[in-house]
Amino acid sequence: MMMMMRMLQMILLLTESVLISSYQLNSTVECERPDKKKTVRVLAGESLYLPCPNDDCHIETENTSYEWFKYIQRTEQVEQIGTEESERIHYHLSELYILWLTLNDTGRYITRWWYEEDKCDEYETDVVVYEEFNTDLLDYTPEEEKPSKIYCPVCEYQQATFIWYKNFSLIPNQESAGYLLLRNSSKESAGIYTCVCTWEHNGIKHNRSGFRELIIRDMSSSTPTFQLPINNSIVITDVGTELILQCSVFFGRTVCDECSVQWERNKTRIDAVNGYKQETRKQGGIMESFLTITKVSELDLGSEYRCRAEDSYEYFYVSIILKRKESMIPVILACVCTFLLVLVLSGIVKWFSLDLVLFLREIIAKLNRTEDGKLYDAYVIYQRNLEEKTDKTVSDFVNGSLLTVLESYCGFKLFIHGRDDLPGEDCMDLTESKIQLSRRLIIILTPETSTTSSAAYDLELGLHQALVQGETGVILIQLGKMQDYTHLPLGLQHLLCKNSPLLWRDGETSPNSRFWKRVRYRMPVASSHWRSSLRNISLECQPLTV
Structure with missing residues (x-):
């Protein structure tokens, strides 16, 4: 039994190899292939x-394969493709059947016709399946200005019955024929x-739809219409490159045997x-x-290029x-210069931003000066009784x-201990009241910590x-x-985490130095009654203007 199974498998393999070699042998014969290919567009679900x-x-089926x-x-x-009629896709002689089309059926189908033993023709047909209606399914045929019939573009070689629709609405009382009669056609017949x-x-009914758009030509507007190009338009190109110029002219739906479109150079x-190279097509x-x-050359x-359209009576043209x-x-140079200019201006603005703000x-402040009840612009807190040098x-x-x-x-009006306190005043009450009357606190930080109780108290307060x-x-x-800053109080360390201190270097006494501008930036506007007594003071403190 095992021997018989193995022999059967070998026979099947040999048969398959013979069939394959036969196909490959036949495929080596050079068939003639017409240049023109056919494209068929259909809807999914139809046949x-x-x-x-x-x-x-198609017709000469005798003595051919x-x-x-x-x-x-x-x-x-x-x-x-096989010939079994039970399969969804099969063929019978010169006719191919694709039943209940799906989107996967889109592709190229090849017909090989052997009209002699060693001679054949090969034809290619592209089938495109659409899931729903698409304008590509429309069939355009030039019509007269008043057509009398519209022919169905499908089922040309079949025994079939027909139902007609206009703009996807059923046309009642129409004969079941491959054409539709138009009585008294007018512009309203378009659609x-x-x-x-x-x-x-095989006893099963199948459907296929054909679509045709009818446009009734308006005889009053028979002048050719240029769609492309626009007259006197400019086409940007470069020497040595390839350039394709397109001219598209609408002549109407009627047949125009003498119509032509040509490109001219310098008339x-x-x-x-x-x-x-010039190529013309019509659709x-x-x-x-x-x-x-x-x-493209110099x-x-x-040169002047123009597209010339000519109908049966006269010609028209557009130039490019x-x-x-x-x-x-x-x-690029303009962009770089602009960038550098913006960079320089940004640097200038950043460098003189303090001066501008001040x-x-x-x-x-001169225009909107309001009194806040404060007496001092700043209360100065500094540590005393440090090492001699510090x-x-x-x-x-x-x-x-x-x-x-x-x-x-x-x-500015500052309060400084030892200079502005009066003898005999209570130190703590004095400190508390003066701090409340001050708009800012200026705290001087040193590498050492003072043990003086008054300095510690005003700092804490x-x-x-x-x-x-x-x-x-x-x-x-x-x-x-x-x-x-670990030697400083925790509250002061908290402030230092939020704002970095201003570092003073010995010798910075100019009011226009960077350090003092930053101090003045954080200070309020100087008291108005102090300003009135300082009208004749040198303007060295005034900020630089940009």
Whole structure:
């Protein structure tokens, strides 16, 4: 039993190899292939009866043989179609049947007709399946201005019955024929006509729809209409490149045997000139002419090109101008210069931003000055009783640069211990009241910590005023370099996390230095009654204007 099964398998394999070799042998015969290919457009769900595209191939079925194939684009191979009528896709002699079409049936179908033993023709038909109605399904045929019949574009070789629709609405009382009679046709007759033909195969009825658009030509507007190009338009190109010029003219739906569209250069027709190729085609009343310039030359740039359309009576034309593509170098240079200019202006604005803000703030303050009940512009908190060197640095800064710049030059009113307190006053009450009467707190930071109770108290009270009550702004000024701030109170460390201190370098006494501008930026506007007494002071403190 096993031997018989193996022998049967070998026979099947040999048979299959013989069939394959036979097909490959036949495929080596060079068939003649017409250049013209046919395209058939159909709707999904309907059925297609596809005869051989050539009339002789379709009619002369005696002493001939046929083969049908489908080209598989994915694998670039052909697949032979069978003859079993039980299959959805099969063929009978010169007729191919694709029943109940699906989108996957879209593709190229090949008919091979053997009219002699070693001679054959091969025809290709592209089938396109649409899921729903598409304008590509419309069939255009030139009509007279008053047509009397519309022929169904499908089911030409079949016994079938027909139903007609206009603009997808059923036309009642129409004969079941392959054409539709139009009585007293007028412009109202224009529209999309659909014929649904019903045919039978193996006892089963199948449908196929054909679509045809009817456009009634208006004889009053018979002048050709240019769709492309626009008259006196400019086409940008470059020397040495290929250029295709398109001219599209609408002549109407009627047959116009003497209509033509041609390209001219300098009012001379271009015919069989090296480097130029002209191709014309016509479809649905529109005639198009394509002029291909293989390599644009300087002569082309200096020439006038025009498209000439001619009907049975006269001619019309539109002109175009070829223009060299402008160099991008000036545009790039302009962009680079603009970028550099913006960069420089941004740098200038950033560098002088403090001066600009201070200048504007001075103007706004003069126009909108309101009293807030404060007596001092800033309360200065600094540590005392430090080491001799540090204490001298702090004293020189507070009693020297700070007073000189902020009070003498800029007109701010500061409260400083030892200078503005009165003998016999309670230190704590004095500190609390003066801080409440101050708009800012200036806290001087040093690398050392003071043990003086008064310095610690005004610092603690000032931090409470700034952090808890949020009524007073704080300006931190650091004297000298510090490795860290761990020796400072926690509230002060919290402020340092939010705002970096202003670092003062010894010798910065000019009111127009970067440091003092930043201090003044964080200070309020100087008190008005102080300004009135400082009208004749030097203007060195005024901000630079841009």
